[in-house]
Amino acid sequence: MNIGDKVRMLRAKEQGIVTRFLPGNQVEIEIEDGFRIPVLRSEIVVVSEMEARRFQVEPGLEGQKSAKPEIISSSGIYLAFVTQSGPGGVKEATVYLVNNTDWELPFAIGEERENRYTGLYSEVLKSRSFFKLAQPYPLATIENWPTFLIQALWHRRGSVSLREPLIRRLKCRTQTFQAHSGSIPVLNQTGAVFQLDAEETVQAEPVKQETAKPLNATALRESLMGVAEKKEPAAKEPGTLTRPSSIIDLHIGKLLPNGFGSRTNAELLEVQLQEFERNLENAIASGMDDITFIHGVGNGVLRNELHRRLGKYPGVAYFEDAQKEKFGYGATKVKIK
Incomplete structure (x- = not known):
């Protein structure tokens, strides 16, 4: 098998041309759609000239395929x-x-x-x-x-x-x-x-002629x-990779503005801890330098649990009481590695 050989896959219908050899007993082939994929050598065979002529699609047959409506995928x-x-x-x-x-x-x-x-x-x-x-x-x-x-x-x-x-x-x-x-x-x-x-996830609407701005x-x-001014990513729905606010308020009244319902103190604490975990994970994943959590003074249960969990995070450099003149002793600033 050499670069430039036409090959076909044993477990799929695709054919392609060998473009280079890769480590791990793999080769890179360029398939008919125009992009290149890595494939194990054991999964492909060289197509002989006789085989290529025998299975070649006759001219005009492709045009007889029924046309399917175009489905536009705008995200992914x-x-x-x-x-x-x-x-x-x-x-x-x-x-x-x-x-x-x-x-x-x-x-x-x-x-x-x-x-x-x-x-x-x-x-x-x-x-x-x-x-x-x-x-x-x-x-x-x-x-x-x-x-x-x-x-x-x-x-x-x-x-x-x-x-x-x-x-x-x-x-x-x-x-x-x-x-x-x-x-x-x-x-x-x-x-x-x-x-x-x-x-x-929604395709952009056509730009109206009278409001469209010329492209620079x-x-x-x-x-x-990569030399343009950095642009902060827009806010996303919870659960996605976003850059959260640099200050997160964990007061339960802020997290549950419609009331606590029949939740116990342990369940309310879990709501606060989940909000803390989610924002800390997103802060670490999005490359933030630091983030501050407002937990209040109270009986110290929430503060102590936050500090216990912060001590186990490999992505946290250190944490400390945040600006006492601004938050008193009711906030913790987390420095991210």
Whole structure:
């Protein structure tokens, strides 16, 4: 088997051309849809010239297929991590940018470390395809991984809709990494998968001519190159990767404005702790430097439980009483690694 050979899969219908050889007894093939996928050598065979001629579709037959209505999928952009064993048996995560929409994505992806940006790749990601980052990341050092910055434009030939560029930051932590394990679209593998466009599930409306603003080509180009001014991500629904407020009020009256109902004190405490856990996880995952929790003074039960749990978080550098002149002794400031 050589680069340039035409091959077909033993357990699927796809055929393609060998483009390069990969570690782990794998090869990369470019299939008919135009994107490249890794496949085990044992799962493919070289197509002989005689076989290719015999199974070639006769001209004109494709046009006889019944046309199906176009179904437009406007959401489904993911950053996914597949775990594998690297040299010496070290567990590593391979990173994929996955496009499971009907849009093409001119994109740029880079790393942020201590407010310094390093560009990694810029390509055009076709519909229903993925892009694999060449550099794997050791799982043992996940807490020290950089923040991934993904920037992309939405493009579809003939589209009359204009969508805001996609700009997302993702900081991986052990807890959030494990919590997002699942099936990766398009790639058809299992790993940690984060949807980057979860809030953009509705296709943008066509831009009215009288209100449309002219596109600034220079600004868009600079945005893709990572030199544009950083844009804070918009707020999302609970449960998604968002950057929470830097100050979180855990007073039960704030969390349950419609009343406590028949909840016991233990159940009310659990409501507060769940709110604390969710915001702390999102703060760590989105790369925040610190976050402050207002818990009040009271009998100290909530404060003591927060401090006990903070002491076990690997992503927390330290925690302390927040600005006494502002909060008294009723708030804790958490410094994130």
